[in-house]
Amino acid sequence: MASSCVFFLFFFFFFLASIVDVGQCQNGCPELRCGGQGPAVRFPFRLKDRHPNHCGFPGFLLSCTGANETVLELPISVKLFVKKIDYKSRVVKVQDPNHCFPRQLQGLDLSSSDFQFQERNLLSFALFNCSQAKTEDERRISCLSCTSHQVYAVLNGELITDLIESSSCTKIYSLPSIPSDLLFGDDDIRHFKWSIPDCRYCDVEGKNCKMKNTGTSTRSEIVCVPKNPKGALTKKVITGVILGSFLLALAVFALYRFYSYDKIEKEYRVKIEMFLEDYRNFKPTRYSYADIKRITNQLTEKLGEGAYGTVFKGKLSDEIQVAVKILNASKGNGEEFINEVRTIGTIHHVNVIRLIGFCADGFRRALVYEFLPNGSLEKFISSADAKNNFLGWAKLQNIALGIARGIEYLHQGCDQRILHFDIKPSNVLLDQNFNPKISDFGLAKICSKDQSMVSMTNAKGTVGYIAPEMFSRNFGNVSYKADVYSFGILLLEMVGGKKVVDVTMENTSQVYFPEWIYNLLEQKEDLRIFIEDGGDAKIAKKLAIVGLWCIQWHPIDRPAMKVVIQMLGGGEELNMPPNPFTFKDPIDINARMPTKYLSQGLEVIPESEGIHEQHKHNPIQHFKGLIYLLYVFL
Incomplete structure (x- = not known):
């Protein structure tokens, strides 16, 4: 840090x-150098890739080598090192990189350049290559000559008979308008001058020179600008x-x-x-995230998505298929992961999903479950009168019994009581034989079986399945009876498929399927659902009655799961429960419940978690408003 x-x-x-540095230059054109000892580069020159285009005059482009040498390129492809720039005299001092200026002259063409030789006395020469000649001749160009031949510079029109004794000479090329001393001697330094642009009067005024920025200006038009406008530097520093x-x-x-x-x-x-x-x-297996990617074939086959993660299909081998839940990194603080592993990782029951393994690899977390091919119960009860998805009432009864046994095992069969807090059809999965298995323990809590009553700060679960006491302590304290309530709603959905039928337009917004089912049973009418014979009608009625017993407002009025299993599996006809949609004295309500089905105790747990994030809602204060919230299914 x-x-x-x-x-x-x-x-x-x-x-x-x-x-500050920008404040000391004009228009973002600072004075730069290729190296610490190199010449200062400013208008009319500019450095390639370091100055913007407007910082230099056309034809005055310089560049830097890897060795921090400043390079001027003259027509045609003549590159010279710049040693000094005299802006006042408009003279640039250059040096041949190879220390042989005559070799550069063959390609030099200053006719189209802004730079000219500083010397006034310019002559034209012709260069001759002679196989044999006098090496001490003053016209000999030493850097172009070698032992096998000699190169001489002869003024145009001058005879060379006195130069040649017994060898042949061949004219190489002509050099027009060059200083006479450029060809002879070892001096590789030259001076070039420029006439345009002329910034001398700007220097006299103590100003900087720049090109005139107008659409009609010619390339020779320049203007003078202040070096440091009064107050500009201060403003830039403040900014x-x-x-x-x-x-x-x-x-x-x-x-x-x-x-x-x-x-x-x-x-x-x-x-x-x-x-x-x-x-x-x-002993569940711990996998790395690389293992998870391999098992799921790089997360290719998506099975579903929930509030806390996405489920993918995978294979441990050709025979063993699994469902892998990748937990969202942005959800929770690790409690979801710990809840799942701690609860179902230590228990084994035919009606509870099996945890095969897990992954905690850095920030990545995943859970590996057994794969259940028939998916969730939700898709089979979305509409009970849809024949293509309807499982039959006998199978629905077996599924209801399996779910009840799974919940009873969580409540009474483990060393500690496990409260699920999110029993609903989408959290019940079906294997190949349609045996139900309870899944998704992300909201589950573990408590001792003899724990004393404590309060709970917030409701948790999915709206529509949450027991009334989760919203208001006026109904009682939170206990395992909250799971009983959720199971009751699930049973009613299995009977009615969430579908209200034969309801007039006038009261559609006020009648919901649990109350609708209760009214039909109270009036001894047909449930108006897909029933083929009398036996099926008895099963549907039994499921509905047990569901209505389970959704009583006060936890003490709901049966324990052990009693629910007896009611679902028994052959005797069940009594109708009190009407959960009217507000009567609890003493009168309890009087109607059969003695053999009364709950024998009520234990509550500590809690501070909230509702599933996608179903958050504030606690209900008004009693009637609570009814509408819990029984509206969108």
């Missing part, structure tokens, strides 16, 4: 210094300080958020790792 802050402080002061301070504050804030998030995430990871260390004796 400290090193990052130092870096941003350095960045801030560097930014401020750059603002730089403000902007730099803002950037610094933003960077520090971003770093704080990043490190805070990283610290919290690391704490979650430590928490999970400690839990897994304690849990390793329970």
